[in-house]
Amino acid sequence: MSLQRPPSWTTQAACLGATSGDRDPWSPDDDAPRAVREAEYALARGVCAGCPVRLSCAVEALEHAIPDGMWGGLTPEDRRRVALRHGFPLPGAAQHGTRSLYVAGCRCRDCRHAHASYERARRAAVRERAEAAARVPAPVWITAPDRLAGAHAGQGVLPGFDLPGAA
Numbered sequence: 082m083s084l085q086r087p088p089s090w091t092t093q094a095a096c097l098g099a100t101s102g103d104r105d106p107w108s109p110d111d112d113a114p115r116a117v118r119e120a121e122y123a124l125a126r127g128v129c130a131g132c133p134v135r136l137s138c139a140v141e142a143l144e145h146a147i148p149d150g151m152w153g154g155l156t157p158e159d160r161r162r163v164a165l166r167h168g169f170p171l172p173g174a175a176q177h178g179t180r181s182l183y184v185a186g187c188r189c190r191d192c193r194h195a196h197a198s199y200e201r202a203r204r205a206a207v208r209e210r211a212e213a214a215a216r217v218p219a220p221v222w223i224t225a226p227d228r229l230a231g232a233h234a235g236q237g238v239l240p241g242f243d244l245p246g247a248a
């Protein structure tokens with residue numbers, strides 16, 4: 082699921098503006114050595130510890146199975162443990178209300194809805210292509226050669242276009 086608007090608690094996030102340049106301790110580089118990632122997360126965890134919206138932040142990540150980064154002081158590994166213990170979807174798990182989960186076999190209301198909107202958009206695109214194709218005018222076939230116009234029998238000319246060589 083993609084959020085239309087950031088939830089209201091984000092305005093109080095202690096991490097707002099706490100990152101500089103490319104460095105973001107809440108999302109350390111995946112390729113960095115584990116020790117470096119841990120050190121970055123430790124920095125972020127210190128800020129999260131004093132954040133007034135820590136619980137909302139953690140719950141947000143848990144409910145939406147957010148796979149990456151630190152949320153509410155929890156790394157993805159921490160969230161995986163919490164999710165297993167408390168029945169949240171595992172981080173990175175496909176979300177209901179997506180067509181991919183429908184294709185994978187889920188028939189819950191949200192997934193059926195996501196699939197239906199996908200199909201509606203697909204049918205609209207097919208219809209639009211067919212209508213665009215129908216708008217292309219049929220050619221007029223020349224049956225008698227026309228020297229002056231330079232047209233010869235069997236040649237197709239689109240209506241509205243001058244014959245080649247015609248004045």
Ligand code: SF4
Nearest residue numbers: 094096129132138153
């Ligand atoms: S808990 Fe941490 S990640 Fe969440 S808003 Fe606060 S500072 Fe940011």
Ligand SMILES: [Zn+2]
Nearest residue numbers: 177187189192
């Ligand atoms: Zn579903």
